[in-house]
Amino acid sequence: MDELEKNMPDNFWRKAFDEAAETPPPRVWDAIERRLDEPDSTKILPLWGTGLASSRPFVWSTRIAAAVALLLLGWWAVQTLPSANLSYKRNAPNVIAQHAEKPANTPASKEPTATEQADQANSSTELPESVASASKPTTESGTKTLAKSGRQQLSPFKPYPASALATLASKSRVPNSVGSELLMKTGQLAQARTAPRMSVTTAAAQASINSVVASQAVVTQTDGANPTVTIAFEPLSGRSLRLRGFGQIHRIVWFRPAEPELKPEIAQSKQRSRDAWASASVMPGSFNPMVSIKSASVASVGSASLDAIKASTTSQQNVSSSPNFSVAYQAGAGVQLSERWSIESGIGYLAGRSTLETPAQFSSASLSAGFIQNSASSNLYVDALRNSIHRGDLAYAVPQANYANVSNSAYQNSYNGQIRQVLTNDYQYMQVPVQVGYQLRPKKKLSLALLGGIITNIFIRNTVDSQLEITAKDGIYRPVSLAAAMGARFRYRPTRQWSASVAGMYQPSLGLGTQSESQVQSKPNTAGMSFGVDYHF
């Protein structure tokens, strides 16, 4: 009190409230009384401890004790659970045997447990007194008896009523009882069917049971009067109710779902990266056969052409070919070997046109200043082709008269450099490319790949100026020649299956496209832009 009185800076306020009082509401005292009646057990035990509990030895000893207790608990669990499972497995057949051994008309010899009562309810057919009374033809007494017994035994909070279940089961299974073969109406059948399936002790179940018994009684009463539909039914035997006790788990269901076979991750990645596709493309471009006349080999040719070749050699006359439009069609397929590498192949058709300028031959009939256009077999190129044709095929390829003209000495100096003739050559090849691709932008929607490979060109024919047609059989062109292929390809893949590609390709020949003994030498090359559509599998 002294402490309170020693500092009074403002007596006005203190005096104002010195005697102030205000009666609190009665509920305050009521609340105080309630709280006083409650036990004062709201103590909080601090986990961190105070005093002795906070000392380090005590904390460590507590931790050690807790660890030992956990170890002991774990050891006990390990030692106990397997034995429990074994005992369960050992006892399980006995339980089943007990169920099986219960005869249909054998009464229980001993006082059953709650579980056994439930089991017997499904297997035993002995009628309890309540059911016996219910099976009597007297409607009122039967209904009342069972309903009364049901009320007494069925409780929402009590275990499964064994006698009630026994009533239902026996009624449905005993041949001579009322429930075995019922003459009932359709609505009552529904009630009877649903009632034996009840396995939950609820008020609804009780009502259903009562309704079944009542309906049975009614049906029995009207047995002789109404010849209604006769329906025999076998109610489903419900599972016996088994109360689960506390403690160990008595049943462990081992279930292992089907798992896909695990493959090594590397193999999976390879499999994933092996994207395969089929493609169709067209490549417009230019085709240059790079034709030349081989003078050195002329000596081996027949004497008929010797003079003419000498004349051309001495006058330094030769042919010159220039590229012209070509188009190549290709259908192919490819596969991705790895993330970056791919290989592809296919088959194609190349139609290449080139323009060839060749020295022409003097001829009085066709002489004129400048070039001589479309003058058959009057130029060096055509004569060289004819000279290169194999003898066996000569009559087929070139008229003999024309060939004789070449050998005529009068034409020895006829290949004049001032007269040149322009010829068109239409080449046709079948192509089989084998290319390797290296992805610079793998797994991108817009990918870029470098391509390189070899193309096998299969010569089909060459049509010179729409008049002379040279095929592979003529022995001038190699039937099969190789060419390199190199280029770069952009591929845009908007969907998983479809993509479009644009490639720039250059295909130089790796060797002569003509036979080595042929006067006409050709080393064609092709360049162009390929546009394709790809379908990815």
Added chain:
Amino acid sequence: MQDDYALVEGCRRQDRSMQRLLYERFAGKLFVVCKRYVKDPDEAEDILQDAFVKIYRHIDSFRFECPLEAWLKRVVINTALKHIRKQKPWEHTTDVQELAPVLPQADESLPTLNYQYLLQLIQELPPGCRTVFNLYAIEGYTHPEIAEMLDIAEGTSKSQFARARSLLQQKLQSDGHPAEGRPR
């Protein structure tokens, strides 16, 4: 004192009738104390309820070293402070030095006013100011004691008190009591 002794002894025996007598005797005054510290009447009832439960459960600690009323009042004040402390009304307070020039002095010339009017004025104060004002001006604690009780700085206690007095004087002046607002 003789009655107080009987009441305390009865409460120690947990005699409900004696507990009731103790309550009826002091609850009115203590309820006003509660209402001075909190504005909400329901909160005041809760504080009073908690305080009496503590009183009954710890009556053994009362040694008659001070008047029973003072001890009860201190229990109530402590309970109220515990209740207020949860709300932390002293955050964002101003130091006393900033308000020193305007600190009013105590004025004992105030006329006697109805305590309900004054109670209403006190309840209108901000919580921090109200608590410090109650403890300093009415209960008689010093600023160091208030600082320790409320776990605040002493300067904060002073500034809060100054602010409370200023607000109260303004209110009194506006209500027609100019003498209270005159600083000395």
